[in-house]
């Protein structure tokens with residue numbers, strides 16, 4: 001399905017839509033989730049929680065969205081959380097030079113070049129202003145953090161540009177109080193804020209976004225523990241920095257140096273399992289290896305998990321081996337010790353980060369799930385991700401059928417997200433439920449009055465079966481349950 005079709009469905013059915021759209025000058029890059037979107041987002045976060053947080057015994061926190069200036073001095077965001085931009089000297093339009101060069105040449109352009117290098121590349125590719133056609137030059141830097149003022153004294157603070165800083169800052173306290181040992185993952189779901197120069201493509205580039213982040217803290221001398229070996233045979237596709245693609249088992253990737261150690265291989269495999277469980281075809285998932293030039297100076301290895309879509313490869317997760325940079329910086333700037341005890345050894349832990357974009361993931365899952373079957377539009381999203389699990393319909397609006405159907409709806413609502421629909425033909429009601437991905441519909445008909453059963457119709461096979469009303473709750477729980485946490 002195309003980007004436009006996904007956006008049309010999202011808007012018409014209330015998955016998501018532009019923030020404050022009734023006001024003409026509302027800034028771009030802000031989106032609201034409607035009822036179906038909220039439900040699907042919650043379900044996806046729950047899948048992430050099960051496939052990563054619970055499966056790996058991680059610790060979850062929910063940190064504040066506003067953090068003091070000092071945190072971002074230590075983290076380096078104040079000095080380097082910047083994007084290049086170029087302003088047209090003729091019409092004043094603002095662009096990202098790297099994106100303009102990419103669009104003109106079709107080649108990936110590094111995000112971390114010097115400003116003058118962008119100017120040279122723009123001149124070489126003859127890049128012009130998209131609005132007025134003037135030549136562009138004079139790349140500058142823009143810090144993407146939103147600044148806020150705290151209290152009457154207006155102390156400087158910032159909306160967090162990523163969720164992970166609270167995890168780093170909270171690490172010494174949590175390590176002590178949660179009785180954990182290295183290696184340990186700390187996880188957080190929440191909003192982050194980035195004043196993007198050119199937000200676009202719906203949920204793909206936002207100024208206010210939902211992230212699900214994991215920071216794995218570990219002793220750098222212990223990266224081949226037995227627990228990591230269980231993922232050695234998981235197959236991943238790597239896009240190497242020379243542009244070639246290779247598919248290999250995690251264990252072989254470690255031996256070949258494509259992945260630095262088994263700990264990292266283990267977590268990459270978990271991300272693969274997450275998106276496979278979300279319904280993305282394994283062949284459409286790749287791990288793009290970032291070159292040294294594209295990585296931060298402290299990063300020892302980095303992979304962008306990308307999924308192929310109608311708008312190209314979309315980055316969903318940034319996986320980054322951040323070494324001891326974060327804890328080292330916070331330790332130095334705050335004056336607090338961040339070293340911990342690991343079986344008698346004092347260690348400043350290293351960090352492997354899995355920074356996942358929730359909104360982008362929702363977009364990608366929607367696009368991958370939209371199918372047509374003749375005239376029929378079906379959102380074939382996995383039942384556990386579906387915003388609604390069950391539609392309950394009375395066949396006709398008389399003879400006691402609505403009363404029984406309402407009872408079926410109320411009982412089902414105790415265990416799954418269900419809705420009641422009595423308008424239009426049964427065919428129309430099936431069509432509406434298919435379009436928003438409801439995996440099952442229960443119809444109360446005349447037989448129901450005597451047999452205490454309903455027809456349960458499957459969205460994907462269109463097969464119908466009779467199910468006892470007394471067994472509908474347990475049946476729905478079974479049909480829509482999440483994958484097992486411990487497999």
Ligand SMILES: [Zn+2]
Pocket residue numbers: 088089090091092093129130131132133134
């Ligand atoms: Zn211009």
